[in-house]
Amino acid sequence: MKHYYVTAAILINNGEILCMQRGPSKYEYVAYKYEFPGGKVEESESLEGCLQRELKEEMGIVVEIMPEQFFMTVEHSYPDFAITMHTYICPVNTREFIMHEHKDFKWLPKEKISVLDWADADKPIVESLLKSEVV
């Protein structure tokens, strides 16, 4: 089975978390699910470098991601592939971005994010955020 390494950012502004909705996919189990922006790590790039590149490509935002912002890693197997996803907490001082790849987005306080239809890999992250003091 294919295994991908993925990074994702938990963007926080004014106490609310950015939840992004994926578009259509050949894998129905991730299509239209909510996720955190990010993507697959390419060869010879750091995790933080990957996330900076993905945020720029997907949303047109330029942010610096530091190793200290690491939040948690999730391992998840979908029917056709598996991922190791590293997440980072990323406070931002604006809500402006361009939605290049996603279908929709919502800024929500952590108490409300669990009502969304999250990709399965994201469910442990959503749970940890609820218990965490970072937001």
Ligand SMILES: Nc1nc2c([nH]c(=O)n2[C@H]2C[C@H](O)[C@@H](COP(=O)(O)OP(=O)(O)OP(=O)(O)O)O2)c(=O)[nH]1
């Ligand atoms: N970015 C991101 N991907 C996630 C999350 N949860 C989750 O299951 N995934 C899965 C969906 C995708 O199969 C994979 C990430 O790949 P992607 O399609 O976002 O990455 P990419 O931008 O590099 O895409 P591509 O070049 O393969 O088209 O991880 C999440 O919260 N954020």
